[in-house]
Amino acid sequence: MPLRWQEVAVPLLIIGFLLVFKHVPFAAGLPVARTAGVVAFAYAAFLALRLLQGEEAIRIDGWSELRPSMVEYFTCYGAAALAVVLMSAVIFIGGSKQVPPSQMIATFLAALLLGAGALGIGLGGLFTRVRWNNSKLEHHTALGRHTTIAWSDVRAVKPNWRGITIATHGAGKVTFSQFHSGAAQLAIHASNRARRNAETARKAFAAP
Numbered sequence: 118m119p120l121r122w123q124e125v126a127v128p129l130l131i132i133g134f135l136l137v138f139k140h141v142p143f144a145a146g147l148p149v150a151r152t153a154g155v156v157a158f159a160y161a162a163f164l165a166l167r168l169l170q171g172e173e174a175i176r177i178d179g180w181s182e183l184r185p186s187m188v189e190y191f192t193c194y195g196a197a198a199l200a201v202v203l204m205s206a207v208i209f210i211g212g213s214k215q216v217p218p219s220q221m222i223a224t225f226l227a228a229l230l231l232g233a234g235a236l237g238i239g240l241g242g243l244f245t246r247v248r249w250n251n252s253k254l255e256h257h258t259a260l261g262r263h264t265t266i267a268w269s270d271v272r273a274v275k276p277n278w279r280g281i282t283i284a285t286h287g288a289g290k291v292t293f294s295q296f297h298s299g300a301a302q303l304a305i306h307a308s309n310r311a312r313r314n315a316e317t318a319r320k321a322f323a324a325p
Contacts (some may be wrong), residue, residue, distance in 0.1 A: 121276065121295065124167075128160040147223050159195070166191055167296075170288065174299025182248040183297040193238040200231035242294040249303065254283065256291040264291055271314055274307045283307045 127191045132153050139149035150185040166188045174181040207225045244259035274297070281304050284290040293300060299319075 123165075123278070128137045128156065130161075132156055132160075135258070147220060149287070152227075163188060170296065171298035172202075172301050178252050180248045181291060181299065182246070183299045183303060185294075186296050186298045188296045189238060189294065190243045192316050193235050193243055196231045196238070197235035198230045200235060203228035203231065203291070242296065247291070247293045247303070249306070254307075256293065260325060263283065264293055265288065268310045270313065271307055271310045273311055274304060 135149050135153040135156065135221040139147075139153075166186070170186045170188060171184070174183055176182075176189075187220045203224050207221055207228065210221075228321065232234050240259045246257040248255050252268060254266045256266075258264075266283060266285055266289050270287065270289065271283060274283045275282050275284070277292070281300065282290055282292045282298075293303065295304075297303075
């Protein structure tokens, strides 16, 4: 699946913000330039792993199934590990008088953000299950919610900040990560089904 504009714009905006933020007097004692370097390195690793993302889903007993990609594993476990390191630094070095309070606060907030990001990626990507066959699509969330959508009910396929959403004519919808291996195949299949359903509906209304 090709890169979406968000995947390019967001890292560049973060790096640009950090480069501007380091000139703010409040950030004088913060390692802003080093943080920008870490973000740039992580983005380079993301792009390298993104190229390795599989386009085809795996086949199991007549079902096509998505699988988490190396991008998701790297992002989730990397963010979790970095959050643990930063939180350990806050706990064990927080009482030192040589470390400015602003650095401790910034480190603590960064650890919380990374931890929340890792949890979100895990719940929304690594521990979900999406599979489909010729008649329906099944989605199992990490919290145990099960959603089934019949292909004949699919109305639209739209990208959003959470991934790709497949919506039906009713209230049903399924959102899956665009970073899953096989996500491009599922998105194309769902788009074709939505187009066929729309054509069938138009012919039915046009019939005398």
